[in-house]
Amino acid sequence: MALAAVVLAAGGGTRMNSRIPKTLHQLAGVPMLHHVLDSVGGLCPDRMIVVAGERWREIGSALGEFAPEAEIALQPKQLGTADAVMAARKALSGFEGRVVVLYGDTPLVRSSTVNSLVCALDGDADVAILGFRSEDPSGYGRLITSSDGGLERIVEHKDAKDTERLVDFCNSGIVCAEAATLFSLLENVGSDNAAGEFYLTDIVAVANDEGLRCCAIEGSEEELHGVNSRVDLARAEQSFQERARTAALKEGVTLMAPDTIFFGFGTILGVDVVIEPHVVIGPQVSIADGAFIRSFSHLENCCVGRGATVGPFARIRPGTKIGKGTRIGNFVEIKASVVSDDAKVPHLSYVGDTEVGAGANIGAGTITCNYDGVSKHRTRIGDDAFIGSNSTLIAPVIISDGAVTAAGSVITHDVPPKAIAIARKRQMNLKEGADRLFRRLRGNVGSDNKPTGRTSNSPAPLDETKSGN
Ligand code: UD1
Ligand code: CA
Numbered sequence: 027m028a029l030a031a032v033v034l035a036a037g038g039g040t041r042m043n044s045r046i047p048k049t050l051h052q053l054a055g056v057p058m059l060h061h062v063l064d065s066v067g068g069l070c071p072d073r074m075i076v077v078a079g080e081r082w083r084e085i086g087s088a089l090g091e092f093a094p095e096a097e098i099a100l101q102p103k104q105l106g107t108a109d110a111v112m113a114a115r116k117a118l119s120g121f122e123g124r125v126v127v128l129y130g131d132t133p134l135v136r137s138s139t140v141n142s143l144v145c146a147l148d149g150d151a152d153v154a155i156l157g158f159r160s161e162d163p164s165g166y167g168r169l170i171t172s173s174d175g176g177l178e179r180i181v182e183h184k185d186a187k188d189t190e191r192l193v194d195f196c197n198s199g200i201v202c203a204e205a206a207t208l209f210s211l212l213e214n215v216g217s218d219n220a221a222g223e224f225y226l227t228d229i230v231a232v233a234n235d236e237g238l239r240c241c242a243i244e245g246s247e248e249e250l251h252g253v254n255s256r257v258d259l260a261r262a263e264q265s266f267q268e269r270a271r272t273a274a275l276k277e278g279v280t281l282m283a284p285d286t287i288f289f290g291f292g293t294i295l296g297v298d299v300v301i302e303p304h305v306v307i308g309p310q311v312s313i314a315d316g317a318f319i320r321s322f323s324h325l326e327n328c329c330v331g332r333g334a335t336v337g338p339f340a341r342i343r344p345g346t347k348i349g350k351g352t353r354i355g356n357f358v359e360i361k362a363s364v365v366s367d368d369a370k371v372p373h374l375s376y377v378g379d380t381e382v383g384a385g386a387n388i389g390a391g392t393i394t395c396n397y398d399g400v401s402k403h404r405t406r407i408g409d410d411a412f413i414g415s416n417s418t419l420i421a422p423v424i425i426s427d428g429a430v431t432a433a434g435s436v437i438t439h440d441v442p443p444k445a446i447a448i449a450r451k452r453q454m455n456l457k458e459g460a461d462r463l464f465r466r467l468r469g470n471v472g473s474d475n476k477p478t479g480r481t482s483n484s485p486a487p488l489d490e491t492k493s494g495n
Contacts, residue, residue, distance in 0.1 A: 028123025029073075029144060030205065031066040032114045035059055035130035036079035036101040041254045047081045049130030050088050051259055054266045055290040055309035055326070058253060059085070061133035063093045064291075066126065068137030069144065073121060075099050075114040076130070106223030107199070108215040115209050125208050127226065129199040134249045134265055143202050143243050152207055152238035153229060155180070156200040158250040165254070167197035167227045169242050177240040180227035184220035195242070197227055198250035207238070274301075290326070302338070314350075331367065349384070366409070380405040383427060389415035396421045408443065 039048025049059040063074065074096040078085040082098055089096050101113035111127055118125065126144055128135065139156065146154035155177060157169045167180045168190055180197050181190050203211070211229040219225060230240045248269075253259050270289035274281060278297035281287050287301050290308040296315035305319050308326030313319065317330045320337030327344035330336060334352045345362035348354060352365050355372035363377050366384040371377060373390040379402050380394050392413050394405045405419050408427035413419070418436045425431060426443040435449040456462075 028121065029069060029071040030075065030118055030121055030123060030125045031069070031071040031073070032075045032077060032099075032111055032118075032125055032127045033059070033062050033066070033096075033130050034077050034107060034110045034127065034199075035085055036077050036104055036110050036113070037131070038079075038104055039131075039254075042256060042259075047079075047084055048253070050084060051253070053133050053253075053259065053262055053291070054270070056092075056292075057088050058133040058259075058262075059088060059130050060092050060291060062128050062130055062135070063089075063096060065135050065137045066128055066140055067093070069126075069141055071126075072123065073097070073118065075117050077101050077110045077113050079104055106217065106221070107226035108212050108224035108228065111208070111226055112212050112224075115212075118205060118209075121205050123205060124202055125205045126202040127200065127208075129252065131253045132199055132250060133253065134251070134262060134269075135198070135200060135245070136249055139245045139249060140200065143200060146241055146243050147202060147204070149241075150239055151241040153177075153201065153203045153211070153233050153240040155230065155240065155242050156198040156245050156250060157195050157242045158198055158245050158247045159194050160196050160247045160251075161194070163191075163194050163196045166252070167199075167225075168193040169195040169197055171195065171242060175241070176234075177230055177242045178234055179231040180225075182219065182221070182225060182227060195244075196247075196250075198245065199226070199252065200250070201226065201229070203229075207233075211236075211238075274299075296332070305337075377405075379403065379421065380407065382407045383409035383411060385409055386411045386413070388413045389417060389433065391416040392419065393417075394419045394421055 035049040037048060042048050042051065050057040053061055076085060076089065076096050077099050079101055082100055086098050097117055099114040099117045101110050124144055124147060126140060143154050143156050165183050167182045168186055169180055170178045172178045211232045214232045215224050215228045217224050233240050248265050253262050267288055271281060271284040274295050277295060279295045280300040283303035286303045288306045290311060292310045293307055294312035296313060298316045299313050301319045302321040304321050306324045310327045311325050313330040314332040316333040318335045323337035323340040325342040328342045328346040330348045331350040331352060333350055334348050336342060336354045339356045340354050341359045343361035346360045347364045349365055349367035351368045353370045353372055357374045358371050359376050361378040363380040365371065365382045368384055369382045369386045371388040375388055375392045376394060378394050378396040386407050395418060396402050403421035405421045406424045407413065408425060408429060410428050411425045412430045414431050414433035414435060416434045417431045420438045423437055424440040426441055428444040429441040430446040431437050431441065432446060432448040435447060437447055437449055441447040
């Protein structure tokens with residue numbers, strides 16, 4: 027049976043009080059819309075249509091590489107959720123099969139739950155709706171069921187009578203029906219209600235009038251609550267984090283203080299990973315077995331190899347691959363780089379657009395100067411190379427296998443294999459210079475004990491940098 031997914035994302039999102047379209051607000055580091063498309067993507071639908079309004083370009087570019095198969099249908103005016111589904115009709119002309127409609131502001135729904143809704147049509151139901159019980163149903167449409175368990179109608183909160191508002195069975199907005207049934211029901215939906223909108227929820231009453239059968243499948247509020255405001259968004263983030271922490275613990279990860287560790291969308295964790303308190307993991311991070319992520323580290327869009335140690339206070343930025351057994355220490359920032367197996371970047375370094383060879387050692391304070399103000403350039407550090415502390419590597423530059431750079435060097439040229447590059451001023455020691463310096467400085471102090479300073483034509487006592495300023 028063919029399946030099409032229609033995701034509604036054209037609403038104004040007024041209650042967010044934002045310039046950003048509501049479904050593009052971030053949850054676990056990616057737009058809410060990604061979460062919805064990911065869930066429904068788990069069912070491998072034949073078609074995926076995202077309904078967008080005047081901000082369709084922004085919605086389209088957010089889909090980008092994440093869901094290139096998704097098509098955009100334009101809803102020119104936001105006349106309500108029924109009208110939004112109708113906006114997908116043209117794109118689905120000729121489509122035969124089931125259509126599942128999801129709201130872009132209901133991001134935590136699981137694939138398995140959407141699947142059970144779609145499968146509900148295998149029985150005698152013509153329309154299936156996903157609902158949930160809530161202690162605070164205020165704002166949601168209420169599912170009014172009949173004594174035989176069928177779904178009679180959905181009444182929106184704004185239109186509900188006091189007795190109906192006592193019903194705690196809420197509409198999640200996720201609906202499934204055969205394409206032909208869905209679009210024919212939608213044709214009969216009007217806008218005679220408190221909001222003056224075309225409500226998708228009205229298809230239930232229309233279906234019952236036509237003698238069709240509607241059913242409600244019950245899911246949990248944790249996965250079906252909608253996001254209309256920033257308060258709702260914060261609550262969704264909390265639900266996501268709780269879910270991710272529990273999943274990590276179950277999968278064999280030690281979280282020393284789970285409530286202080288934050289995960290992003292698409293995190294993959296191996297067994298026996300240990301994460302110390304206060305770690306932020308952004309989207310698309312994979313951490314292999316036995317890796318140790320120490321406190322106050324921040325990782326995004328990167329891979330950490332087996333048994334590697336990261337942090338404390340490390341920042342691993344997008345496009346970075348850290349090999350097996352590597353050690354990335356405190357106050358180290360790594361961006362778009364490959365750090366090969368067993369290499370070490372133990373302290374205070376910036377490594378950007380760089381390949382670090384296996385077993386290389388990057389000394390404290392090393393900086394790869396990857397940006398010249400216009401373009402980014404790459405640095406290559408070979409296997410077993412040794413970069414002395416406080417080296418400045420001006421990219422593009424290659425430090426070959428087994429080469430050494432002396433501490434404090436500014437490296438502007440490639441270093442051949444096993445060579446030592448020394449690029450710093452030779453040290454000069456002035457015999458008893460310190461003694462002479464202080465004698466001169468003290469001699470310059472006037473009777474009121476204030477330094478008189480050096481006049482422009484008096485000679486510098488010594489190298490300015492060593493004059494004690
Ligand atoms: C809707 C449901 C309500 C349900 C709740 C669940 C209706 C009439 N009401 O209310 O029963 O309990 O969701 O969270 O459906 N959208 C469009 N075009 C429009 C209007 C909305 O694409 O013209 C999109 C929005 O971007 C959003 C979704 O549809 O993603 C739901 O719209 P929203 O205005 O948030 O509906 P609710 O008031 O939450
Ligand atoms: Ca909503």
